[in-house]
Amino acid sequence: MGGTEYHLIARGGVGEHRSLGDRMTDPAMANPREPTRSTPPPVRWPRLAQGVGFAFLRRRAMRTWVRRHGHIFEINVPFFGRSVVISDPSLVRPVCTATAEQLVNVQPNLSNWFGPGSVFAIEGSAHRDRRRLLAPTFHGQSLRNYERIIEDETLRECANWSEDQEFRTLEPMNRITLNVMLRVLFGADAVELDELREIVPRYMKLGSLMAFVPVPRFRTGRYGPWHRLDEYRRVFDGAVCALIDKAEADPGLEERADMLAVLLRSGRDDGTQMSRRDICDELLALTAAGHETTASALGWAWERLRRHPDVLAELVREVDDGGSDFRRATILELLRVRTVIDVAGRRVAAPDVDLGAWRIPRHRTVLIRIADLHQNPQIFPHPERFDPHRHGGGRPPTPGWLAFGCGARRCLGADLALTEMDVVLRTVLQHFRVQTDTAADEKAHFRGIAHTPKLGARVVVRRRVQPR
Ligand code: HEM
Numbered sequence: 344m345g346g347t348e349y350h351l352i353a354r355g356g357v358g359e360h361r362s363l364g365d366r367m368t369d370p371a372m373a374n375p376r377e378p379t380r381s382t383p384p385p386v387r388w389p390r391l392a393q394g395v396g397f398a399f400l401r402r403r404a405m406r407t408w409v410r411r412h413g414h415i416f417e418i419n420v421p422f423f424g425r426s427v428v429i430s431d432p433s434l435v436r437p438v439c440t441a442t443a444e445q446l447v448n449v450q451p452n453l454s455n456w457f458g459p460g461s462v463f464a465i466e467g468s469a470h471r472d473r474r475r476l477l478a479p480t481f482h483g484q485s486l487r488n489y490e491r492i493i494e495d496e497t498l499r500e501c502a503n504w505s506e507d508q509e510f511r512t513l514e515p516m517n518r519i520t521l522n523v524m525l526r527v528l529f530g531a532d533a534v535e536l537d538e539l540r541e542i543v544p545r546y547m548k549l550g551s552l553m554a555f556v557p558v559p560r561f562r563t564g565r566y567g568p569w570h571r572l573d574e575y576r577r578v579f580d581g582a583v584c585a586l587i588d589k590a591e592a593d594p595g596l597e598e599r600a601d602m603l604a605v606l607l608r609s610g611r612d613d614g615t616q617m618s619r620r621d622i623c624d625e626l627l628a629l630t631a632a633g634h635e636t637t638a639s640a641l642g643w644a645w646e647r648l649r650r651h652p653d654v655l656a657e658l659v660r661e662v663d664d665g666g667s668d669f670r671r672a673t674i675l676e677l678l679r680v681r682t683v684i685d686v687a688g689r690r691v692a693a694p695d696v697d698l699g700a701w702r703i704p705r706h707r708t709v710l711i712r713i714a715d716l717h718q719n720p721q722i723f724p725h726p727e728r729f730d731p732h733r734h735g736g737g738r739p740p741t742p743g744w745l746a747f748g749c750g751a752r753r754c755l756g757a758d759l760a761l762t763e764m765d766v767v768l769r770t771v772l773q774h775f776r777v778q779t780d781t782a783a784d785e786k787a788h789f790r791g792i793a794h795t796p797k798l799g800a801r802v803v804v805r806r807r808v809q810p811r
Contacts, residue, residue, distance in 0.1 A: 380702035383427050385417045394421045401685065401789065402714070409715055415701060422451055422556075423688070426708035427698070430715035432722065434698045435742045438689060438709060439749035443470055445696060448752060449688025449708055453628065453792075456554045456572075460621030461628035462755065474755060476609050477629075480527065480602050481759045488600070489527060489759070493766040496522045501771060506806055511799030516641040516767070517544065520634040523763060527633075528626055529586055530601035538582040539630075546575040547635055551791030580623045587619060602629065629756075636683050637760045639793040641767055642800035643681035644674075645777065647729050649802050652779040654731060662772045667765065672734040674764045678746035679739070680729045683793050685714035687748040713745045714794075778803040 386393055386408050396404030397420045405428070408416055414431035429435055438446060447466050448454075454464030462473050479485060496519045504510070521543060525536045553568055586603060590596055596604055606625060610616040617625070648655045654673060661669045689709045696703050703709060718726040722743035723733065747754035754760070771777075785796040 380697060380700060382703070383415045383417045383701050384412045385419070386412070390419050393418050402787070405712060405715060409712075414715070415698065423449065423708045423710070426688075426710050427701075427703050428710045428712050429698060430712040430719070431699075432716065432719075432740075432742050434701075435711050435716065435745065435749070437696070437698055438711060439742050441689075441696065441750060443467055443751040445691075445693040446689040446709065446750075447692045448690065449710070450690050452688070453554055453632070455556075456550045457628040457631065458620070458624035460617070460624030462625065463628055463632075464624075470751070473625075476605065477602070477625075477755055480600070480605055481756050485600065486758055486762045489523065489762065490766050492526050493519075493523050493763050494770050496526075497767050497770040498774075501774065504775070504804060504806075507803060509801050509803050511801055512645045513638065513642040513795060513799040516645075516800070517635060517638040519767060520638040520641070520763060521630075524630055524634045526601075527759070528602040528629055530590075530599055530603065535582060535586050535589070538578065542575055542578045542582070543630055543634075546572070546579060547631055548790075549575070550631065551635070551793075554791055576627075579627060583623050583626055584619060587622065602626065632754075633756045633759070635790070635793050637756075637763050639683045639790075639795040640674075640678055640681075640760070641764055642796050643683070644677050644764065644768060644800075645802045646785050646796040646800040647677060647681065648777055649779055650782065650784065651729055654729065655777060655779060658768070659772050659776075662769055667769070668737065669731060670765060670768055671737055671761075673731040674761060674768070675734040675737075675739050675744065675746075676729060676731040677764075679717045679723065679744055680726075681787070681794070681796075682714040682717050682746060683795075684746070684748075685712065685794060687711045687713060687745070687752070689752075711745065711748070713748070716743060716745055719743065774806060774808050775804040776807055778805070 388396070393404075396407075397418060408418070408428070409430065415427065415429050415434055417425055417427050419425050429438070444467055448463065452463050454461055457463055462470065462477065465473055499522075500515050500519050504515075521540065522536075525539055525543075529536060529539075549568055549572055553572060559569065583603075587607065590599070590603055590607055593599070596607065603622070603626065606617055606622045648658070657669055658673060661667070688711070691703055691705050691707050691709065694705050696709075698709075717723065720726050722740055742749055747757040747760075785798045785800065787794045788797040
């Protein structure tokens with residue numbers, strides 16, 4: 344069964360795989376005598392056990408299934424239904440190169456939570472257009488402008504860190520990345536942001552737990568989690584609408600570079616302007632997707648550096664010398680060795696797609712298991728080791744390293760996240776010595792979307808430079 348079928352892939356070899364791309368361009372693919380393709384081996388556990396494994400014990404369950412079936416198999420789990428799980432670069436590549444029409448976003452996805460107006464909910468040309476509208480705010484010169492904001496927020500946050508006392512870094516990292524995100528999205532540090540600073544963490548905590556749970560059709564009761572989510576959403580929308588009113592009255596709106604101004608200006612002339620509802624959905628999506636992920640990655644940075652004195656010493660030396668190459672390699676390695684988002688999902692919209700020797704029918708979910716790709720010893724020798732030197736060239740292997748996903752739905756904020764991690768690490772290391780020791784590794788804790796250090800990434804620090 345599973346073992347034999349997996350052998351089919353191994354025998355085919357990367358070069359012989361007929362990918363989705365091949366099928367679209369190679370006339371041989373239209374040949375009715377084309378070899379019959381198999382569907383991936385199914386996991387034979389009872390559906391409930393598969394669901395529990397996937398939802399609560401994912402790492403362990405996935406390891407067991409990969410050992411049993413190899414790097415492609417099918418699970419049947421609540422919410423996603425029959426889902427093909429892949430973790431081999433040759434199978435991932437065709438997913439990365441598929442068009443947005445062939446493979447659409449996984450269903451359900453985060454639009455359950457953010458609403459139908461965000462980039463997570465839309466498909467096809469509307470999705471491409473929206474990404475084109477959003478992207479400049481997260482790239483190029485904009486990033487250089489944000490470096491100052493990131494440094495400010497880091498210094499503000501660590502001004503009160505106590506010395507010689509172990510503390511959790513996860514919450515400080517969350518505050519830094521949330522404040523950065525709010526300033527990038529809404530412009531100057533307006534007082535109206537205080538309400539968002541207050542409500543977003545509460546909304547995130549509950550929302551990420553409920554994100555993939557289908558909304559019940561009839562909601563009664565005034566106290567359940569759905570009611571609370573609605574309440575948080577009402578406060579969020581109220582604060583954003585107040586900021587929209589203010590921006591619309593701003594004579595300098597045309598010159599503003601923040602995302603709110605970009606969304607307000609979009610489509611003004613051709614009548615395709617976004618509704619307030621869609622603007623609120625999009626800003627919620629970007630706030631949520633853009634801060635906890637980066638904060639979790641930064642939490643892992645302190646968790647790993649505490650236990651790796653050599654890497655830490657090399658980073659500090661480089662910071663003092665004004666360099667950044669080793670820091671960049673360290674960030675890539677952090678995102679590999681402690682994968683924050685472990686899965687990227689798609690749904691087959693074409694009649695079928697071929698992944699290597701396997702044929703995947705329409706409506707089937709495809710889950711790229713990023714965490715298992717990152718632990719593949721053929722791509723990353725001794726994958727469990729935290730070794731930034733493996734990224735010496737500054738470019739990780741694709742699609743072996745896939746921390747930000749790939750293709751038409753690759754993370755829109757990847758460059759911003761890398762800049763944030765770079766500036767936060769540099770600023771903290773300029774001002775603090777992080778104490779290293781042999782404490783046991785922190786385990787990963789799944790918060791519904793991101794994987795974070797279970798104990799909050801605890802460290803002990805001592806100030807290097809006295810505040811003036
Ligand atoms: C270390 C930090 C981050 C990690 C690990 C991360 C990871 C990811 C991953 C794995 C995806 C799914 C990609 C796919 O399906 O192929 C994604 C999507 C996305 N991310 Fe990030 N992300 C991070 C930071 C950010 C930031 C700072 C933003 C800021 C706006 C952001 C915005 C988005 C958006 C909008 C999408 C959906 C793109 C679409 O559907 O077209 N992310 N991210």
